[in-house]
Amino acid sequence: MDVVLLLIMAAAGLSTVSSHAQRQYHFVSEAKTMSEAQRYCREKHTDLATVDSMEVVELLNNTAGQFKQSAWIGLYDDRDTWRWSMSDPSFYGPGETEFRRWYPGQPYNKHNIPCTLFYPDRTWHDGDCNKRLKVLCFDVTGQSATFVLIESKMTWTEAQSYCREHHTDLASVRNETENQQIVELLPAGYYYWMGLYRDSWKWSDGSNSSFKYWADNEPKLSALKVCVAAAFDNFGKWEDLDCGVEKPFICYGPVVPVSMKVIKVSVEKPNGVDLNDPAFLDAMLVEAKKNLRAQGLDDNVQLAWRKQPDGKVFHKEEEKKRDEL
Known part of the structure; x- marks a missing residue:
């Protein structure tokens, strides 16, 4: 015979390979805080797992095996991250994307107020994007900007869509001169949406994936420092937790x-x-x-x-x- x-x-341990990204995911059962898990993954592999597709969700479910709780992935909330709706870098000179004219004590950087409105006193406040306010658009020609007031009231997202359809975008304000131009346009007593907003969800490895897989009623955003775990008793859907909670975690690295x-x-x-x-x-x-x-x-x-x-x-x-x- x-x-x-x-x-x-x-390789040893529980691991799976993503075919489209050429990454290997590693489940680590030792419970750590988010920062400890991040440090471990960067030392032993590449970083905490970035989940950018349903293929990766399924891979992580397989990697976790019989583990039916939650484990850290690489997503976290960085509340002090502000950017302009008009993202073309050629439009901004040195330091102009960082120009701010916040009212003293602003921004609050709370989870539920990630959009910016222009006050008649020439200062900026962060606010609830679902409020219906008048809108400040602009038209861009080369490096020149012409500001346009829209008297119809909209949410911030509706305002962004309107400005992009009928003008260039929601207004960016690059310097004190432009800020003063807007002050001279605004009628007294009204607030206007402008183009500055906070997209605070970030991946540990700097990936710019916008893929999301939240569980129902998530994120709750109740902790001071919020990080994200995949719940393997709920098909790997995401939940937000205090970053100081100790959890198992998932790293990724190159395919072995x-x-x-x-x-x-x-x-x-x-x-x-x-x-x-x-x-x-x-x-x-x-x-x-x-x-x-x-x-x-x-x-x-x-x-x-x-x-x-x-x-x-x-x-x-x-x-x-x-x-x-």
């Missing part, structure tokens, strides 16, 4: 090369034993692994039987073709 034994060299070696083995059939019985095959693999370990082979080696086209492992030698596989 003979059989082919397949040896696969692979896998080497293979095929060994042809011949055995004598013991009396009364079915060589293709699954229990017998499993027992032989256990013994083979012990023998290989005793010879100094790495514990990360995985063994598997290579089946013939008919689904069986063993065949009589005389029934097999003589050419080597």
Whole structure:
């Protein structure tokens, strides 16, 4: 009788590979805070996991295996991150994307007020994007901007869409001169949406993926410092938690090369034993692994039987073709 034994060299631990991103994900069961988990992942692998598609969601569910709680991924809330709706970098000179004219004590940087409105006193306040206010658009020609007041009241998102459709965008304010131009346009007592907003969700590795997979009623945004975990008792959907909570976590790194070696083995059939019985095959693999370990082979080696086209492992030698596989 003979059989082919397949040896696969692979990384230890629970891991899966993303085909489209060429990343390998590693589940670490040791509970750590978000910052501790981030430091571990950066030292041992590349970073905490970025989840940018449903393929990765499914991979992480597989990586977690029987673990049915939640584990940190790389998403967190950075509340002090403000950017302009008009994102073209060529429009801004040195330092102009950072120009601010906040009212003293502003911005509050609360979770529920991530949009900016222009007060008639020439200062800026952060506010609830769902409020309906008048709108400040602008038209851009080269490096010049012409500000336009829209008297209809809209939410910030509606205002952004309107300005992009009928003008260039919601207004950016690059310097004190432009700020004063707007002050001179505004009628007394009215507030206007402008283009500054806070998109505070960030990935640990700096990825700009906008993919989201929140569970129902998430994010709650109740903690002072908010980080995100994938809940594996809820299909890997996301929940927000205080970053100081200790949780298992998932790292990612480059795909570890896998080497293979095929060994042809011949055995004598013991009396009364079915060589293709699954229990017998499993027992032989256990013994083979012990023998290989005793010879100094790495514990990360995985063994598997290579089946013939008919689904069986063993065949009589005389029934097999003589050419080597």
